[in-house]
Amino acid sequence: MTVGCDCFDSPLCMRSVIDMIPITTRKKLILKFFLQLMLKIGFLRKLFSDDIGFFGEKNSLSNLFSQSIIFWPSNRKRMRFFMYRMNVSSGMAISFYKVAFDDENNLLLMNEKDMLEKMSDNKEFSVPKLISCGHFHDWFYLEMSLLPEKCKLLINYKEQIVSEQLLNYLDLPVCSRMKVVEIIKKGHGIYKSLIRYYEVDASEFVDVNFSHCDLGSDNVYVSEDGLWVIDWERAAFDAPFYVDRISYFLGYFYNLYNGDMGKIRKEFEEKFMSCDTGHDVIVAVVYLHLVEFTPATELIND
Numbered sequence: 001m002t003v004g005c006d007c008f009d010s011p012l013c014m015r016s017v018i019d020m021i022p023i024t025t026r027k028k029l030i031l032k033f034f035l036q037l038m039l040k041i042g043f044l045r046k047l048f049s050d051d052i053g054f055f056g057e058k059n060s061l062s063n064l065f066s067q068s069i070i071f072w073p074s075n076r077k078r079m080r081f082f083m084y085r086m087n088v089s090s091g092m093a094i095s096f097y098k099v100a101f102d103d104e105n106n107l108l109l110m111n112e113k114d115m116l117e118k119m120s121d122n123k124e125f126s127v128p129k130l131i132s133c134g135h136f137h138d139w140f141y142l143e144m145s146l147l148p149e150k151c152k153l154l155i156n157y158k159e160q161i162v163s164e165q166l167l168n169y170l171d172l173p174v175c176s177r178m179k180v181v182e183i184i185k186k187g188h189g190i191y192k193s194l195i196r197y198y199e200v201d202a203s204e205f206v207d208v209n210f211s212h213c214d215l216g217s218d219n220v221y222v223s224e225d226g227l228w229v230i231d232w233e234r235a236a237f238d239a240p241f242y243v244d245r246i247s248y249f250l251g252y253f254y255n256l257y258n259g260d261m262g263k264i265r266k267e268f269e270e271k272f273m274s275c276d277t278g279h280d281v282i283v284a285v286v287y288l289h290l291v292e293f294t295p296a297t298e299l300i301n302d
Contacts, residue, residue, distance in 0.1 A: 080105045085143070095131055099141045106140040108233040109133075113142055115232035125227035147228055151221040174207040174241055180283055183208070183240060187286040190300060194286065200278040207280060211239035213291055216251025234291050242284040246272065250288075250295035261302040268299065 083097040100109045116130045128144040135141075183206060184191055195202050212219075213234040221228040249271060250264065257263040272281045288296035 080109075093146055096128070096144050096146055097141055098144070099139055101139040109140050109142055111235065112231070112233040115235045116142075116144070119232065125229050126223075126225065127229055127232065147221055147230070148223040148225065151223045151228055154217060154220040154222045154227065173209065175209045175237065176207075177205045178208050178238060179204055180206050183238075184283060184286045184290060187290050190289065191282060191286045194282045194300070195279070198273055198278055198282065200282060203279050206283045207241040208238045209241055210237045211235065211243045213239050213243055213247070213288070214293060215244045215248045216293070216295070217248065217255055218251065220248070240280060240284040240287050242272070242277070242281050243287055246281065246284050247288055247293055247296070250293075250299065254295040254298075259298070261298050264295065265299060265302060 079102040080098065080100040083099060084093040085095045085097065086092070087094055098109055098112070100106050113130060113133050116127055119127045120129070128147065131143040131145060133140070133142045180191065180203065181188060192202075194200075212229065212232065213236055214231055215229070219229060219231045221230070246268075250268065253264045253267050272278070285296050285299065289300050
């Protein structure tokens with residue numbers, strides 16, 4: 001978790017951003033408590049008032065993003081961060097930024113830009129509105145609209161009334177078939193191991209369709225107007241058919257069981273490996289591992 005600020009005279013802004021941290025795990029709950037405590041005693045303002053911040057000189061950041069708060073639930077090596085543009089007088093967020101400063105993450109944000117534009121008229125659910133985008137030195141950024149004020153994380157996979165819209169989306173028709181080796185080039189060894197472990201017949205081809213590819217429960221929200229889906233960086237038109245259904249399922253149980261892979265594996269195997277679609281499910285899990293979806297990686301390594 002990284003929290004910083006370039007408007008250090010406004011603790012109200014920092015308090016607003018800390019309050020926006022979504023609580024999906026016990027660790028985030030504990031972290032949020034300590035951030036609130038440090039803000040209350042003035043430690044955060046002192047910590048982030050140095051001339052040099054987490055990402056280099058503060059002045060270079062302020063040239064582009066004045067009156068903003070850096071906020072990203074990740075670690076520094078990912079070479080990107082999130083920001084809220086704030087109204088300093090009210091302490092309210094105005095818009096939301098994603099900023100990347102290496103080639104890999106620049107490409108991910110460019111992909112998200114394209115997907116947000118394509119999904120803007122989607123009827124099944126809503127996505128953030130793209131406000132602006134551009135380059136600043138070697139950085140690429142997206143500015144997006146905020147989610148509705150009363151949006152809440154959709155964390156109950158079995159809540160059918162709410163999730164029916166999402167499940168309809170997950171059942172998009174198969175677009176085509178592709179060779180497995182083309183879909184999971186670097187993960188073919190893992191694929192063969194899982195095929196042997198689950199005693200599933202291998203196949204040369206797999207069904208593919210348009211997928212979000214990171215549909216963990218942290219990326220799906222519910223508002224009075226319906227569902228909102230965020231983080232379209234890894235979306236693709238040729239992902240294995242079960243990718244979104246599995247990522248949503250694993251993401252939900254990963255949070256529910258606090259990363260207990262024994263319980264998660266049991267739920268996964270009961271849901272997906274007891275039917276005749278085992279091969280396509282395995283391809284989807286390997287694909288999710290390759291795009292760094294943490295629950296899939298831990299499921300494979302467990």
